[in-house]
Amino acid sequence: MAVSKKVFIKTYGCQMNVYDSQRMEDVLKPLGYETTDGPDDADMVILNTCHIREKASEKVFSELGRLRNIKKERPDGDMIIAVAGCVAQAEGEEIVKRAPYVDMVFGPQTYHNLPEMVAKAHRAGNVASRGILNTDFPEEDKFDHLPAPTKPEGYTAFLSIQEGCDKFCTYCVVPYTRGSEFSRPVAQVLKEARHLVDQGILELTLLGQNVNAYHGDDGNGSEWGLGRLIRELAEIDGLKRIRYTTSYPAEVDQGLIDAHRDVEKLMPYLHLPIQSGSNRVLAAMNRNHTRDEYLRVIDDLKTARPDLALSSDFIVGFPGENERDFEDSLDIIRQVGFIQAYSFVYSARPGTPAAVMDLQVDKIVANERLQTLQKLLNDIQSDFNQSCIDKEFPILLERLGRNEGQLVGRSPYMQPVHVDAPVDLIGQICDLKIISARPNSLGAELIIK
Numbered sequence: 269m270a271v272s273k274k275v276f277i278k279t280y281g282c283q284m285n286v287y288d289s290q291r292m293e294d295v296l297k298p299l300g301y302e303t304t305d306g307p308d309d310a311d312m313v314i315l316n317t318c319h320i321r322e323k324a325s326e327k328v329f330s331e332l333g334r335l336r337n338i339k340k341e342r343p344d345g346d347m348i349i350a351v352a353g354c355v356a357q358a359e360g361e362e363i364v365k366r367a368p369y370v371d372m373v374f375g376p377q378t379y380h381n382l383p384e385m386v387a388k389a390h391r392a393g394n395v396a397s398r399g400i401l402n403t404d405f406p407e408e409d410k411f412d413h414l415p416a417p418t419k420p421e422g423y424t425a426f427l428s429i430q431e432g433c434d435k436f437c438t439y440c441v442v443p444y445t446r447g448s449e450f451s452r453p454v455a456q457v458l459k460e461a462r463h464l465v466d467q468g469i470l471e472l473t474l475l476g477q478n479v480n481a482y483h484g485d486d487g488n489g490s491e492w493g494l495g496r497l498i499r500e501l502a503e504i505d506g507l508k509r510i511r512y513t514t515s516y517p518a519e520v521d522q523g524l525i526d527a528h529r530d531v532e533k534l535m536p537y538l539h540l541p542i543q544s545g546s547n548r549v550l551a552a553m554n555r556n557h558t559r560d561e562y563l564r565v566i567d568d569l570k571t572a573r574p575d576l577a578l579s580s581d582f583i584v585g586f587p588g589e590n591e592r593d594f595e596d597s598l599d600i601i602r603q604v605g606f607i608q609a610y611s612f613v614y615s616a617r618p619g620t621p622a623a624v625m626d627l628q629v630d631k632i633v634a635n636e637r638l639q640t641l642q643k644l645l646n647d648i649q650s651d652f653n654q655s656c657i658d659k660e661f662p663i664l665l666e667r668l669g670r671n672e673g674q675l676v677g678r679s680p681y682m683q684p685v686h687v688d689a690p691v692d693l694i695g696q697i698c699d700l701k702i703i704s705a706r707p708n709s710l711g712a713e714l715i716i717k
Contacts, residue, residue: 273311275303275311276304277289277313278314280315281354282320283513284431284477285317286426292352294414296312297418299383310347315331315353317351319353319441320441320442332370350373360401373400374401376431377410411456417464423471426472427472427474428475429457432448433477435555438553438554438622439586439617440620451483454492455486461504471508471510471664472501472511473512474497474513476514480494480520480524494523496523498524498527498531502533508664509535511537513539514539515540517557517565518556518561520565525572535681537577538578539578542581544582545596546592546593546594547559548593549589583612583613584637588625588626589637597641605648606645616628649707649708656679658701661680661712662698673689675691675694685702686712687711688713699715700714701715
């Protein structure tokens with residue numbers, strides 16, 4: 269039996285990274301590693317990094333400095349420090365150079381090789397650094413080499429079905445850190461989904477950098493799109509809810525629209541990033557769709573599913589954005605009525621075309637625009653939450669709340685919902701009546717039938 273050791277994985281960024289961290293835990297369990305809540309008692313610490321936000325790498329190096337001090341305080345100094353994810357992929361050699369005490373650096377496509385990397389680290393013995401760098405894009409499918417997932421805590425789980433991106437938006441590093449688009453075979457996805465449901469999972473969120481670009485091999489010489497896959501997943505006994513993220517507007521096809529119309533288990537909530545409401549800025553971003561094309565997609569989706577609500581992403585202050593462009597973004601927010609959105613000031617990512625574009629927007633101006641945009645988004649979100657009062661929703665109750673006797677779940681529209689209810693209702697979908705609304709959550713009462 270493997271000797272029990274402890275691993276702490278700190279996850280930055282997107283839901284895909286959350287999924288990857290969970291799968292790293294699965295890979296390490298046969299080696300005797302159990303998870304722990306912090307680095308102080310860990311035998312191995314993995315920083316699973318994200319490269320999307322500004323100064324991402326500097327935040328990683330700052331964290332590595334703290335870990336170096338913890339490692340120095342160990343009597344034997346034998347703690348493995350690893351950097352994984354997109355910063356590792358993009359800046360692996362720089363990490364090895366600037367932080368030579370880091371033992372392992374590996375990208376998001378190579379963590380299935382963790383057993384081999386750990387063995388190599390142990391063979392190197394207690395040295396200042398093992399210097400293992402693994403940032404290649406391997407030919408083999410990493411999912412073929414991963415063990416069956418262990419049950420996540422709770423009743424919801426992520427399921428990665430697609431990775432990588434071929435879109436090359438001018439601001440984005442994902443094609444360079446995650447590689448080209450890859451869709452997992454249908455049988456592999458269905459097997460993992462059934463395994464998770466057998467372990468008690470009630471809700472699955474399908475993940476991909478461009479999840480609706482999914483084109484999985486069905487094993488019979490054909491490919492399934494996301495809509496077809498969702499229909500098949502909906503047939504799994506015990507699976508109650510299906511979500512997916514993140515979608516690319518130009519990849520919304522009729523099959524997916526029809527799935528929103530026909531599949532009751534598919535939640536009426538869609539995250540569909542647009543980034544800007546200006547056609548001029550969209551073209552500079554290389555988004556491959558116009559404002560009108562985006563709005564037509566939403567019209568088609570809402571015709572198919574009238575109760576559908578949307579969230580989005582916005583980048584403010586993209587190079588060359590003027591006041592008219594910014595007003596176009598505000599206008600599309602009002603027109604669509606996004607009930608939630610992620611919004612950020614543009615920050616240059618080294619190696620991307622936008623980083624060297626002319627007409628970089630002054631940061632003070634960009635931050636003022638962001639505040640205006642976020643106020644509008646917050647007002648719309650608050651209005652939507654208020655509109656939910658007196659409505660009845662089926663809510664999956666997932667966990668205990670902060671207050672005694674309180675449970676928390678999420679509405680079909682992803683709002684946190686708090687209700688006073690017996691603890692034995694955790695893990696059940698209950699009909700609740702919304703009785704109060706806050707900017708970011710709802711209050712409810714049980715409907716007694």
